[in-house]
Amino acid sequence: MKRARGKSHCAVNFALETIGDSWSLLIVRDIVFDGKHTFTEFLTSTEKISSNILTDRLVQLEQDGILSKSLTASDRRVVYYTLTQKGIDLLPVLLALAAWGFRHDPLTNASPEFVTAYFHDPTTVTAAVQAVVASGEAVFSSNGMVHPNVIK
Numbered sequence: 001m002k003r004a005r006g007k008s009h010c011a012v013n014f015a016l017e018t019i020g021d022s023w024s025l026l027i028v029r030d031i032v033f034d035g036k037h038t039f040t041e042f043l044t045s046t047e048k049i050s051s052n053i054l055t056d057r058l059v060q061l062e063q064d065g066i067l068s069k070s071l072t073a074s075d076r077r078v079v080y081y082t083l084t085q086k087g088i089d090l091l092p093v094l095l096a097l098a099a100w101g102f103r104h105d106p107l108t109n110a111s112p113e114f115v116t117a118y119f120h121d122p123t124t125v126t127a128a129v130q131a132v133v134a135s136g137e138a139v140f141s142s143n144g145m146v147h148p149n150v151i152k
Helices: 011-019 024-034 039-043 051-063 091-104 112-120 122-134
Strands: 067-071 079-083
Touching: 011 024, 024 039, 024 051, 024 079, 024 091, 024 122, 039 051, 051 067, 091 112, 091 122, 112 122
Parallel strands: none
Antiparallel strands: 067 079
């Protein structure tokens, strides 16, 4: 069930109304870590979001100013989603949630190299992740290697 918007002007409530559902941060995660940008790419995620829910979340994230969309140059029928500055500003929250997961999920498939770097210096890693994503790249390459600007 979707949360009613505008319940209060509490900052935590505002954040939850914007990104507090089960799927929004996973879409952001897919852009940041895996470099996914199209509807079809989001559908291939491990969690298997349904197409109607994905459509709803993409529309909502765009309306909330987290994502922007454009048509791809190679196929003008394919919509390409990127994070706005407001979306990039979410990355410290995403990384903090991931850190909690790294610490408490004994079955995590997180990159040990990335986890070690994050726990060693979360501020520097967060800034590097934001810069990499702002440049249009992803934290991990298709072969699972961490972007060289993130791990130094």
